[in-house]
Amino acid sequence: MTLNATFPTGAELKQRFFQLVESGEVNLDGVMSPLTRSLVERFGAQGVDMTLAWACTPTGWACPACGRSKPEIVRLNSNGHLMCRLVEHHDHMKDLVKSEFERQCKSQKIVVADESAKQFAARASQMVSAYDNAIICDDCNAADPAAKSAVGTHRDFSFSPQEIHRFVRARPNLPHEIDVEEAARIWQQQEETFHLRLKIVARIAEIAATNTHWYQELPLGQRAAFVYRHAEHLAGRSGAPDAIYELAGDKRPSPAADVSAWRRVLQKRPRTRPRPEDVDYLAKVTCAKHWSTVDEGWRCPACQRAKRETVRKSNSGGWTFRLSDRTFYAPGERYKNKRAVVCGDCSELASKVGKEACLTAGAEGESDYARFLTVPEIALVVLAQPHGRHNVKNEVADALIVRLAERVLARE
Structure with a gap:
């Protein structure tokens, strides 16, 4: 018996999922959903400005803070685009526990905390959080800092969705007005408890660094983690588990876009270097x-930076050390690939160069872009700097992209 059955490709499954959203058969939202299309027509929008949280919620969703439905939340921005914006609202006390833990660790002569201590601090931070992370509308999220400023709360305080509901005066398709007197009453009610929570934060951090019920539980369906997990489940059931990240709009560059623009941005030389205590902290706690994984004599095989030279500031401002153990192109090997451990910056650069080559070649459906480059090819284009992000030798990269595009097409 001959089997001639053909199975749908990843791109076909993804397209099928988008069609189910477009028809309303999958209860998620997106730029192609019936609700969005009707709202675009109703408001005469020139485009859609949509967040992932909006796409991951049902079309019948209502904000747990202001109570408005999606048709009551949308409005046009200055570019004539329909703003479909929901965001994740969180209690800043979790961030405060993390920063206080790091401060106390570094204030000691020798960092004695380890990764387990960091996990303890993270788990204990739940004690001082007044509410779970929640999906709320952008107007409610903006009302939180506005009310804090008007009332003069502590900088690390944040209002819960239930409290935002009390002081916002919601109007359809307009920003919120704020009842400052009501916000002040809420802060007055919470201030004493908040300062107690600050004391608990300091104590938790102290315990971790040296090896009154305020929790407001949200219904499961309003928790951010559940919203994303449910959306991924629906997409996976349709055979396209990664498709939710494109529901809010096609993020791929258009054919006319300059796919090499990323590497022409100059990464500035860092003004600061990590102190010994910074390195000690990341070596024992954060990284x-x-x-x-590697010894003190290790150097990145691509950029040749020493181990300590690859320590740099993360986007959040803390010192970090990242390695990447991944597959690269190796024509002399049996399967024409070989694994190598490189620094995080070289791994990121390899992915971006490989992606540019795939876009140049018109190859769709790729994801592991670094597998099209050899480690020596990364070394050819990288302009490394200690404790900072890489720059790119663009003239060399221009020629490399052409060779890689041919390689991509040959493999396809």
Whole structure:
């Protein structure tokens, strides 16, 4: 018996999922959903400005803070685009526990905390959080700092969705007005408890660094983690588990876009270097697993930076050390690939160069872009700097992209 059955490709499954959203058979939202299309027509919008949280919620969703439905939340921005914006609202006390833990660790002569201590601090931070992370509308999220400023609360305080509901005066398709007197009453009710929570934060951090019920539970369906997990489940059931990240709009560059623009942005030389206590902290706490993977004499095989030279500031401002153990192109090997451990910056650069080559070649459906480059090819184009992001030798990269595009097409 001959089997001639053909199975749908990943791109076909993804397209089928988009069609189910477009028809309303999958209860998620997106730029192609019946609700969005009707709202675009109603408002005469020139485009859609949509967040992932909006796409991951049903079309019948209502904000747990202001109570408005999606048709009551949308409005046009200055570019004539329909703003479909929901965001994740969180209690800043979790961030405060993390920063206080790091401060107390570094204030000691020797960092004695380890990764387990960091996990303890993270788990204990739930004690001082007044509410779970929640999906709310952008107007409610903006009302939180506005009310804090008007009332003069502590900088690390934040209002819960239930409290925002009390002081916002919601109007359809307009920004919120704020009842400052009501917000002040809420802060007055919470201020004493908030300062107690600050004391608990300091104590938690102290316990971790040296090896009154305020929790407001949200219904499961309003928790951010559940919203995203449910959306991924629906997409996966349709055979396209990664498709939700494109529901809010096609993020791929258009054919006319300059796909090389990313590498022509100059990364400035860092003004600061990590102190010994910064390195000690990341080696034992924040990046212990990566730090212990390679010895002190290790150098990145691509950019040739020493281990400590690859330590740099993260987007959040903390010192970090990242390694990447991944597959690269190796024509002399049996399967024409070989794994190598490179620094995080070289891994990121390899992915971006590989992606540019795939876009140049018109190859769709790729994801592991670094597998099209050899480690020596990364070394050809990288302009490394200690404790900072890489720059790119663009003239060399221009020629490399052409060769890589041919390689991509040959493999396809």
